[in-house]
Amino acid sequence: MKIELGLDDYLLSKQQRSPVVWDSEAIVNAHLLIMGKTGMGKTTFLRRAINQLLAADSGLRLHILDVHGDITIEHASSVQFSESTEYGLNPFAVSPDRHFGGVRKRIQDFIATLNGCRPIGSRQEAVMRHLITDLYAANGFFADNYKSWLLQDGYTRKYPKRYPTMDDACRFACIKLKQLIIGSDTPSGRALEGLNKVTSKLYRISKQLSASGSEHNPTLMEQALTYRSEAKKYYLEYIENLETGKELDDFIKYESKDVLKSVVERFENLKACGIFKNQAPPFDPLNRAWHYNITALREDEKRLFVEFRLQELFASALEKGPVEKGQCLLRELIIIDEAHLFFRDDQHNILNTLAKEGRKFGIGLVCASQAPTHFSDDFFANVATKIVLGVDQMYWDTLGRKMKLDIKLLNYIRPFEVVGTQMNMKGDTRSSFTLVRVAHRN
Structure with a gap:
């Protein structure tokens, strides 16, 4: 030329x-x-x-x-x-190139681009990364399997495989938020929240015992035994009331309803700006x-x-x-x-x-x-x-x-x-x- x-x-x-x-x-x-x-x-x-x-x-x-x-x-x-x-x-289209593309690269580019235009906090970024990773997995794209990055990956499906869209991300994030809110009102959800609080208290007592230079502080040891007993009770309640088996994973990844809600709002704002649509130009x-x-x-x-x-x-x-x-x-x-x-x-x-x-x-x-x-x-x-x-x-x-x-x-x-x-x-x-x-x- x-x-x-x-x-x-x-x-x-x-x-x-x-x-x-x-x-x-x-x-x-x-x-x-x-x-x-x-x-x-x-x-x-x-x-x-x-x-x-x-x-x-x-x-x-x-x-x-x-x-x-x-x-x-x-x-x-x-x-x-x-x-x-x-x-x-569509910001979630994945390059199937084994070396230059992939799910993890696409997520990193997406978050880096958002940070370059409208910065997000570290906790919000972590939750967003988990959300998009789970969204890809729900659509058959897995970060650790480069063969899954292809639209035609050899598997038979009821519906054709496609890349997730911003609409999908908004819906998926809303579902996760509802599950987190509703799940906290279930027996397993309440037990899991109780277990998390008790574990945090046990960790603080352990640090105090270590800092005092003695593991024979009667008051602290008594508190530790009490919290361990409570932790066992909450853990048993959690195990007995499991429904999906993914409650713990979701609790760890999406433990803050406020942070998850802020990510949902961020996706909704991106959808509303008019750039990300399901129909190609x-x-x-x-x-x-x-x-x-x-x-x-x-x-x-x-x-x-x-x-x-x-x-x-x-x-x-x-x-x-x-x-x-x-x-x-x-x-x-x-x-x-x-x-x-x-x-x-x-x-x-x-x-x-x-x-x-x-x-x-x-x-x-x-x-x-x-x-x-x-x-x-x-x-x-x-x-x-x-x-x-x-x-x-x-x-x-x-x-x-x-x-x-x-x-x-x-x-x-x-x-x-x-x-x-x-x-x-x-x-x-x-x-x-x-x-x-x-x-x-x-």
């Missing part, structure tokens, strides 16, 4: 026409950074690049994540997302350009949407497997404007994962933002192509350091006319900075 960026501005001043072309087959990876403050032509550059890619005869799929609704592409398959639409994303599978209009979502909802959609795309790429020699190196190109909204500087951020692993699975990432400081050094280093449309002078020193260039060259950049490019080509140990006279073709 190629994008004609323009002509080498220096050689053009010498009356030599030397095209500067971005070629996905010739560079180290297909990732691009586009930097330019407001009014410097980021949207114009993106539209021109997209149109050139669509004009090429290839099977490349473009995913255009549009924050402001201004990256309009003629004949693209466009879908608007809001709380009133009946379609959305109605994109045209034959159209190579999929335009995601997310302008109607709040900023935190946009972050959730983009992270979970990118996780879906990466999981799909993992299922297809690595790009083999002789195949087109680029299967899908993801284009994100205002990319600074979606970065989290941690190992679970999907943008960092795509920058490091996407090339092997045919994924290219195009991120546009206003300043070089919007990207971590690690992400900056993993992107082979940088396009400078014009950044504020306060960032020139940072840009010079990150790109190893003479900042005097930035004086020659002119909006919509001359841009700066740096491409890390295969076989080259260093990447030169080139001023390019923009080709005004759509």
